[in-house]
Amino acid sequence: MTREFPKTHLLAAGGLGLAVSVMLLLSPSSDVEANRISIPLQIKEASLNEAKEPSTAGQNFPEDSMQASSSPQLPESDEDTLAQWDSFEVKKGDTLSTLFKKAGFNDGFMYQVIAGHKRNKQLANIYPGETLAFLRNSNDELTQIRLQRNQLDSLVVSRGEDGKFTSEEVSIEPEVQLAYAEGEIDSSLFLAGQKAGLKQSMIMELANIFGWDIDFILDIRDGDKFNLVYEELYIDGNKIGEGKIIAATFNNQGRELKAVLYKDKKGDENYFTPEGHSMRKAFLRTPIDFARISSHFNLRRKHPVLHTIRAHKGTDYAAGRGTPIKATGDGKVIHAGRKGGYGKAVVIQHGQKISTLYAHMSKYARGVRTGSRVKQGQIIGYVGSTGLASGPHLHYEFKVNGVQKNSVKVKLPQANPISKNEMAEFKKQTNLYLSQLDTLSQSYRLASN
Numbered sequence: 001m002t003r004e005f006p007k008t009h010l011l012a013a014g015g016l017g018l019a020v021s022v023m024l025l026l027s028p029s030s031d032v033e034a035n036r037i038s039i040p041l042q043i044k045e046a047s048l049n050e051a052k053e054p055s056t057a058g059q060n061f062p063e064d065s066m067q068a069s070s071s072p073q074l075p076e077s078d079e080d081t082l083a084q085w086d087s088f089e090v091k092k093g094d095t096l097s098t099l100f101k102k103a104g105f106n107d108g109f110m111y112q113v114i115a116g117h118k119r120n121k122q123l124a125n126i127y128p129g130e131t132l133a134f135l136r137n138s139n140d141e142l143t144q145i146r147l148q149r150n151q152l153d154s155l156v157v158s159r160g161e162d163g164k165f166t167s168e169e170v171s172i173e174p175e176v177q178l179a180y181a182e183g184e185i186d187s188s189l190f191l192a193g194q195k196a197g198l199k200q201s202m203i204m205e206l207a208n209i210f211g212w213d214i215d216f217i218l219d220i221r222d223g224d225k226f227n228l229v230y231e232e233l234y235i236d237g238n239k240i241g242e243g244k245i246i247a248a249t250f251n252n253q254g255r256e257l258k259a260v261l262y263k264d265k266k267g268d269e270n271y272f273t274p275e276g277h278s279m280r281k282a283f284l285r286t287p288i289d290f291a292r293i294s295s296h297f298n299l300r301r302k303h304p305v306l307h308t309i310r311a312h313k314g315t316d317y318a319a320g321r322g323t324p325i326k327a328t329g330d331g332k333v334i335h336a337g338r339k340g341g342y343g344k345a346v347v348i349q350h351g352q353k354i355s356t357l358y359a360h361m362s363k364y365a366r367g368v369r370t371g372s373r374v375k376q377g378q379i380i381g382y383v384g385s386t387g388l389a390s391g392p393h394l395h396y397e398f399k400v401n402g403v404q405k406n407s408v409k410v411k412l413p414q415a416n417p418i419s420k421n422e423m424a425e426f427k428k429q430t431n432l433y434l435s436q437l438d439t440l441s442q443s444y445r446l447a448s449n
Helices: 016-024 096-102 107-114 118-124 189-195 200-210 420-448
Strands: 002-004 035-039 085-089 131-136 142-148 153-159 165-171 175-184 225-235 238-252 255-263 269-272 292-295 315-318 324-326 331-338 344-350 354-364 379-383 393-400 403-405
Touching: 096 107, 107 118, 107 142, 118 142, 118 153, 118 165, 175 189, 175 238, 175 420, 189 200, 200 225, 200 238, 200 255, 225 420, 238 420, 255 420, 331 354, 344 379
Parallel strands: 002 035
Antiparallel strands: 035 175, 085 131, 131 142, 142 153, 153 165, 175 225, 225 238, 238 255, 255 269, 292 315, 315 393, 324 379, 331 344, 344 354, 354 379, 354 393, 393 403
């Protein structure tokens, strides 16, 4: 269920009464577990490192909440009023040459455009779903080309007075509104998230934030609850998608975990607890999203293929063939190839003491080879059944000083917390987000009752 609210303020403190008054005018939901609220909040941004504060403008303000800057418009030609764009959607099999021909230009002219500037070669990097548009003036001369990558990013190639074409990359800064959602799990996080009006990508982001503390395969129980404040992105009043989660709470088996987004002085964004401890650990708890554990770490397990008692010094995740496998930590690939009964396997070294192994892959991800470096969460391969495997699954091992440990239970080291000299800025920036999360949560509950 989605509720759109009138354009009004929500001050971090003292705004609860106003929010409740508005909500009480609406009929309460009969399904508290399925809820999403979108509320435009106008927030000014003074600088990169300054906390976003609610605006004190009147109620009838434009929907430009949390807008970082005015949205730059695509460069316009003087002939725009005399001619129209000829647009072509890039389809599978299309090349730059075929699209130029559709627009009425030959290969010789295409090469002339590309040779105008080194950045113009980016025109050749086209993908299905993008749009290539050509603008002619009143004399039927090409004056501009626009390659629309997505709703926000484009490459614009313009003819100069000397007749040469030069290009520039144009990005539109979307307007940002804050939205609130909450849910209660009765079967799975995915279903609860969908009931709350969240898209799959947002549910995955929520799981990734808390994935270092919660095993979403083993730890989830009926009755677990979550709520979050996140960004919705708009262009000219039209919603184009979702942005980042600003703050979130997850109640799992009676324990409450809370996370808030923080942008540091370098512009890097990460999630922390309200006390400044990183939500991010040095390792992910699981290498596959929402896969079922089919075989636990067990030193007395009977091997399903050899039918003998053989120690199982890893964790098996049952998943469909081709399911992406993620590196659980930053490191260097010290093996990418066949490895006996492991089949196609990848071994990653993480510093001096820890290594991880990923076995029975169907194939490796592009660029993953012995000697390459990978980042935490990077896809390194895909589930298969190579080697001694009875079916498609991932065999995952976590080693400390060469000794296999139970990856489900091993204590994972944390990333660095907020430093003392940055704590004041951290509190200033994140207290607003946490207050908005708490206020919206209380407002919804009062309105629902």
